[in-house]
Amino acid sequence: MEIRSVCVAGGGVMGLGILRGFASRGVECWLLSRDPATPKPGLPEGTRRIGAAEGPPPDLLIESIPEDMALKQEFLAGIEAAWGGRTLIASNTSVLPLQVLADGLRHPEAFCGLHYMMPAETFAFVELIAVRQSAPAMLDAIAALLARCGRTALRLAKPIPGALINRLQHAMANEAYQMVAEGAVDVATVDLVIRRLLGPRMAVTGLIEQKDLSGLGTHAASQAGLVPALHHEGRAADWMLDLPRRGEAGAEAGLGFYDWRGTDPAAYRAFAAQYVGNSSPSRRKPRRPAPWSRRGRGSIPSRIDPAANGSIGSPLPAETSAHEQQLRVPVSLPGASFGGIVRHAGDAAGFVAAAEAAPATLPRLLAEAHGLLLVPGMGAMAGDAGLLLRLSRIFGPEVENYRETGMAANMVHPEVPEIFVVSNTPPRCASRPPCPTRH
8 A cells, every 4th residue: 555645634834834745755735625726825836726525535635624523523524425435534633532533434444643743844753643443554554655755653552642742742841830830940941951951861862761771770769759749730730821811822922931022933933943853954053043032930031132232343332341352353254144253462371361351251252143253363272271161161160071971082182071172074973872672
């Protein structure tokens, strides 16, 4: 069984994203919608548009209509009346009970869940969820189609509320919201821990594999002691539910968990889309749009706003100190869309001393340059590790030991493990050892 044509029912953002993912790999695409003549920006070129289930069926129909049980049941009944037994049917629902939908069909063996995440056209994983009656050959055919389109099927043997991805992330989010409600932490600290600690660690060893590595005796004891103390009230945090009720509905509204006023949410989404859902992200890190600030329950400082201090090369305020004036000559990096050059009249030791005397200046210049500063004439630092460590501490007290991070040995300073070496040759990436066998 090979699937060559796919029809998506529902022309919203999700439905069009699903179609673009298939069209980019040469799959024949159809769109079933109530208004087939209405222009649809973002619809892949060559997509066949229909307003009803008529004529020969597609190989696979993916239902992506609004999350209303009665509406979906009525729609699926109509599909079966026209194409029942001649097309595979998958529902993109993330909330409604798939088994109930299946039990109302005449051909439930040809039905399953196929849950996409946003952005559907680039997210590399799709949840493929079997119901009790799903035919194995049908599930295999859909998994093979996804593989041909560069996607990995996350196969679930039975439906569960939230499936895999949403169930995990909502469990984590609810615990975070409850901690915020109790005044234990703010939203920015939660996101910092996810971005900088849990995210990078789980990207290497996952959630469960890491527990094998750290030892299950300790983990079992922690589970036994901590799980009873988690929030099992069976309801969402009231303060979180209240945000959209009072119009604080997120980035487009200007307020949500964070303060988005004066920012460009579309630019931020584009920045995130270069990473989110892409199993093979570019080696070149995209720039985070600026400015942006954050907001939580309590006072949370804004991030450095490069625009607040003028563009690269702008003069410093008249009251700046002599040390700041020594560091004040940032010019744009030739041929680049970001980055800057800071020139200093003295030697490496003098540069570090000037930076230490005006500790806020170098971080500000780095922010103005969007994260990349070149300082010519500092080659002496290669022979004086103490200067490098002093310079790094201007940006914070914590200094990484790179021998403990998995970085290739040839990129770590031979005497000072807090320093990594950058050269014009590509770094050697350490090969990951064989993964353990799962059971």
